[in-house]
Amino acid sequence: MRQITLKDIxxxxxxxxxxxxxxxxxxxxxxxxxxxxxxxxxxxxxxxPNALALQLRTNRNNTIGVxxxxxxxxxxxxxxxxxxxxxxxxxxxxxxxxxxxxxxxEVKSVETLLDARVxxxxxxxxxxxxxxxxxxxxxxxxxxxxxxxxxxxxxxTDKVVVxxxxxxxxxxxxxxxxxxxRIAFLGATSLLPIANNRRMGYEDALRxxxxxxxxxxxxxxxxxxxxxxxxxxxxxxxxxxxxxFCINDEVGAYCTRMAAxxxxxxxxxxxxxxxxNSYLTEVTHPTLTSVDQRGYxxxxxxxxxxxxxxxxxxxxxxxxxxxxxxxxxxxxSTR
Amino acid sequence: MRQITLKDIxxxxxxxxxxxxxxxxxxxxxxxxxxxxxxxxxxxxxxxPNALALQLRTNRNNTIGVxxxxxxxxxxxxxxxxxxxxxxxxxxxxxxxxxxxxxxxEVKSVETLLDARVxxxxxxxxxxxxxxxxxxxxxxxxxxxxxxxxxxxxxxTDKVVVxxxxxxxxxxxxxxxxxxxRIAFLGATSLLPIANNRRMGYEDALRxxxxxxxxxxxxxxxxxxxxxxxxxxxxxxxxxxxxxFCINDEVGAYCTRMAAxxxxxxxxxxxxxxxxNSYLTEVTHPTLTSVDQRGYxxxxxxxxxxxxxxxxxxxxxxxxxxxxxxxxxxxxSTR
DNA sequence: GTGTGTCATGCACACGTTTGCACAGAAAAA
DNA sequence: TTTTTCTGTGCAAACGTGTGCATGACACAC
Numbered sequence: 001m002r003q004i005t006l007k008d009i010x011x012x013x014x015x016x017x018x019x020x021x022x023x024x025x026x027x028x029x030x031x032x033x034x035x036x037x038x039x040x041x042x043x044x045x046x047x048x049p050n051a052l053a054l055q056l057r058t059n060r061n062n063t064i065g066v067x068x069x070x071x072x073x074x075x076x077x078x079x080x081x082x083x084x085x086x087x088x089x090x091x092x093x094x095x096x097x098x099x100x101x102x103x104x105x106e107v108k109s110v111e112t113l114l115d116a117r118v119x120x121x122x123x124x125x126x127x128x129x130x131x132x133x134x135x136x137x138x139x140x141x142x143x144x145x146x147x148x149x150x151x152x153x154x155x156x157t158d159k160v161v162v163x164x165x166x167x168x169x170x171x172x173x174x175x176x177x178x179x180x181x182r183i184a185f186l187g188a189t190s191l192l193p194i195a196n197n198r199r200m201g202y203e204d205a206l207r208x209x210x211x212x213x214x215x216x217x218x219x220x221x222x223x224x225x226x227x228x229x230x231x232x233x234x235x236x237x238x239x240x241x242x243x244x245f246c247i248n249d250e251v252g253a254y255c256t257r258m259a260a261x262x263x264x265x266x267x268x269x270x271x272x273x274x275x276x277n278s279y280l281t282e283v284t285h286p287t288l289t290s291v292d293q294r295g296y297x298x299x300x301x302x303x304x305x306x307x308x309x310x311x312x313x314x315x316x317x318x319x320x321x322x323x324x325x326x327x328x329x330x331x332x333s334t335r
Numbered sequence: 336m337r338q339i340t341l342k343d344i345x346x347x348x349x350x351x352x353x354x355x356x357x358x359x360x361x362x363x364x365x366x367x368x369x370x371x372x373x374x375x376x377x378x379x380x381x382x383x384p385n386a387l388a389l390q391l392r393t394n395r396n397n398t399i400g401v402x403x404x405x406x407x408x409x410x411x412x413x414x415x416x417x418x419x420x421x422x423x424x425x426x427x428x429x430x431x432x433x434x435x436x437x438x439x440x441e442v443k444s445v446e447t448l449l450d451a452r453v454x455x456x457x458x459x460x461x462x463x464x465x466x467x468x469x470x471x472x473x474x475x476x477x478x479x480x481x482x483x484x485x486x487x488x489x490x491x492t493d494k495v496v497v498x499x500x501x502x503x504x505x506x507x508x509x510x511x512x513x514x515x516x517r518i519a520f521l522g523a524t525s526l527l528p529i530a531n532n533r534r535m536g537y538e539d540a541l542r543x544x545x546x547x548x549x550x551x552x553x554x555x556x557x558x559x560x561x562x563x564x565x566x567x568x569x570x571x572x573x574x575x576x577x578x579x580f581c582i583n584d585e586v587g588a589y590c591t592r593m594a595a596x597x598x599x600x601x602x603x604x605x606x607x608x609x610x611x612n613s614y615l616t617e618v619t620h621p622t623l624t625s626v627d628q629r630g631y632x633x634x635x636x637x638x639x640x641x642x643x644x645x646x647x648x649x650x651x652x653x654x655x656x657x658x659x660x661x662x663x664x665x666x667x668s669t670r
Numbered sequence: 671g672t673g674t675g676t677c678a679t680g681c682a683c684a685c686g687t688t689t690g691c692a693c694a695g696a697a698a699a700a
Numbered sequence: 701t702t703t704t705t706c707t708g709t710g711c712a713a714a715c716g717t718g719t720g721c722a723t724g725a726c727a728c729a730c
Contacts, residue, residue, distance in 0.1 A: 029709085057715050066431075084433040098420070105423075
């Protein structure tokens, strides 16, 4: 029992397929009587137009591909939610690929998506990617491409990124305004643009408030493993920091616990601020102040940009670059 | 500049499209010379077979749809990762839908997937779903359907679920073996099968070790908000529990913190066990013992089952039901 | 010369839809 | 009555591919 087609309806009602097609689309050239007869038969037999046939005709399948480097990940899953919601609203389907931070899989994903003839691709680069030919391939095939978050510097195309700089600046200013002066920065290596931007935001906030920058207070500490070493060391120093500005919530959450164990009260003795505003911030005690990266918003904006390109509404010839504003969410770990 | 087709190659080499088609597929009927000439031209001009045309011909698009109730969610994102990895390995594409726990969107997602003519659907039911007509519609359209985790009891089809009962039983036995007797169960309302199965596992573990079941130790407490009320109350009682078996990691994480604040040492005075083994378990101090639900494995198994159905390798006429074994991951919060 | 066999290729059709154009019949205008 | 206009419908082609069958050329055996 396969799906009923236009031809089947035509045969059953002794009409031609073209008449049936027109009747279904309410073409005024078809008499009211025939139209009703056809539509009645169609609904009765649950006719569904074959999307594949339509796609072949128009050479468009209303599908966009998305490549995510990691999915078991608060931020990226949030972005994916935004992408899906917006794409669904605009009647696009989503072909989902997962590179798992692996260059080879990223290349394969691009191939898959191009083979599937998607109208456009949303991508966030894997950490291990050093060559960009596969991304160039997308553009060479006249498929639209928008990068989000982890943009690929080697490729000239539209992108959407988080305003890490302003996020860090705001957060550190908040720490300063609530009375902290010795503020530690637990960051990552400056190779990553996001880490670098946040460091610059941190430094500029201090400068703005005439606080000197102390290199001893700036550490590479972006994993719980590192935190286990770095944080106790800083807490035990003669001049422990009055605040920790952490590059992610994992380190932030661990930091609140370590400070409490060392006998400090959070936030009265030591303030802590994280980055991402994941659900980790709700299970710490006190709850963790954090910078919300608004991944959902990023996903929506990325899809909108891509669809505007696809449908020719965004005609700007150069590259379009959108900045997502962060939002400081003050909770219990800062005063 | 559109993509090159078989016809283009045919015209360029003064052959018929059928010859080119056969040449590309290495049909021995075509002379070696022609084959080489065609393939050379094809690679030079980056010929890609048009998937849409193939799909129309065969009426199969090698795509499976997945409906997830929530995506910013450790467990479901893990399952999705498993689904994607396995589907990719088997050369299937993934059409991704997100119901966001909303019945209306779930119905719309099913429609979308059926319109797209997917070969099969993997679905986990939304919390607000009370009617099942849309799922029945899938089966009526001869599209294969496999439920995972949140199975729909109203529909007779294949499913993959976590062995919650054994997971709970194991975990509670571990608590007992490490010297705890008064073990609290922080669960959810028994309406949900998963909550019910875990409660039964908890009770059977106690029975097995001849520990009486104390209703005072069993509470509904599946959110951090509830935990803020329930846990302090239990800790302050005359006979505080020696262990907490929690229905999720959020409550478990919060529990370790509350116990420490109340002056108990974890795990020496009080043991805590969570459920899911999310990354929350790594940022608590001590790290949180938890029951791993092996979502990645579940995703893989679900896809395998679905593809076996699609490709006719699983011919069992009745419904196939797979149970995913859980694994207790002992960390710092239990002895 | 006729028959048989092999090899390489092309024709035609199919998948399900849409659409420009032609056409038949009826109604309206001359 | 003849011509024009209008109305409703069908034909054919197209999208890109794969495949059964026919065809034509050539070689070889009788």
